[in-house]
Amino acid sequence: MTGKLIDGKVIGQEIRDEIKERVTALKEHGCQPGLAVVLVGENQASRTYVRNKQKSSSEVGMKSELIELPVTVSEKELLDHVTRLNNDDSIHGILVQLPLPDHIDENLVISAIDPTKDVDGFHPENVGKMIIGQKAFLSCTPYGIIKLLERTDTEISGKHAVIVGRSNIVGKPMGQLLLQRDATVTYCHSKTKDLASFTKQADILIVAIGKTKFITDEHIKEGAVVIDVGMNRDENGKLCGDVDFESAKTKASAITPVPGGVGPMTITMLLKNTLHSAEQASA
Numbered sequence: 001m002t003g004k005l006i007d008g009k010v011i012g013q014e015i016r017d018e019i020k021e022r023v024t025a026l027k028e029h030g031c032q033p034g035l036a037v038v039l040v041g042e043n044q045a046s047r048t049y050v051r052n053k054q055k056s057s058s059e060v061g062m063k064s065e066l067i068e069l070p071v072t073v074s075e076k077e078l079l080d081h082v083t084r085l086n087n088d089d090s091i092h093g094i095l096v097q098l099p100l101p102d103h104i105d106e107n108l109v110i111s112a113i114d115p116t117k118d119v120d121g122f123h124p125e126n127v128g129k130m131i132i133g134q135k136a137f138l139s140c141t142p143y144g145i146i147k148l149l150e151r152t153d154t155e156i157s158g159k160h161a162v163i164v165g166r167s168n169i170v171g172k173p174m175g176q177l178l179l180q181r182d183a184t185v186t187y188c189h190s191k192t193k194d195l196a197s198f199t200k201q202a203d204i205l206i207v208a209i210g211k212t213k214f215i216t217d218e219h220i221k222e223g224a225v226v227i228d229v230g231m232n233r234d235e236n237g238k239l240c241g242d243v244d245f246e247s248a249k250t251k252a253s254a255i256t257p258v259p260g261g262v263g264p265m266t267i268t269m270l271l272k273n274t275l276h277s278a279e280q281a282s283a
């Protein structure tokens with residue numbers, strides 16, 4: 001079997017076009033959605049992510065504010081910025097780019113963000129509401145993966161979804177969102193013994209472990225849908241995922257590439273969450 005490509009660039013663009021129309025309508029009612037991005041330090045990967053988030057937000061007509069702080073910024077100063085943004089009516093979404101330097105308590109900072117502006121969906125209130133199925137901001141990468149599955153008509157109900165990775169940002173919320181859609185969910189992680197015995201049972205395999213080309217055809221059941229969240233560099237510096245694409249596509253019925261799969265969806269869902277927040281604020 002040669003897997004069909006799940007094209008996050010095309011699907012992400014379709015959704016961003018829809019977002020742009022709604023932003024235009026909101027602006028006509030006097031409200032421009034505003035996204036504030038807080039970047040601490042010089043981490044190059046974070047700088048690239050933040051630049052892309054800003055570019056995409058202005059492309060759909062949103063206001064975007066970048067707060068750049070030195071790596072030496074104190075926790076108190078950072079919290080003061082968050083408080084100011086919480087109280088700024090022109091800002092509907094606040095995102096503090098992670099990771100933060102070691103002297104700053106990430107959980108404290110995330111908890112300081114107004115949950116109604118927490119467009120990353122990381123605040124404990126949003127995480128808790130998501131788990132019990134209440135309306136909440138959803139973490140952007142798992143939310144984007146759900147959209148990829150929906151827009152490619154991938155059936156979720158009754159399917160066995162296997163998630164490799166248990167981060168708070170991707171793995172854990174991913175499993176919950178699939179469970180809500182009636183999948184049977186298995187979590188695997190770095191301490192799982194005989195990983196392939198689990199992944200080979202997956203109808204939907206989601207991989208978010210940060211290990212270059214770790215998952216091959218030997219981990220995959222014939223006909224599985226494979227979603228690769230990895231964002232790594234190979235020995236030649238080329239961007240690649242956690243899945244060995246060429247090997248995996250011989251077994252998968254559908255598969256995301258890296259780049260151009262999950263990545264564009266993460267930014268798109270950030271914009272969707274920001275739009276939603278602005279629509280709520282202006283209702």
Ligand code: GUN
Pocket residue numbers: 095096097098099120140141169
């Ligand atoms: N660092 C890596 N991914 C993310 C993300 O989605 N949001 C934030 N705030 N930081 C990140």
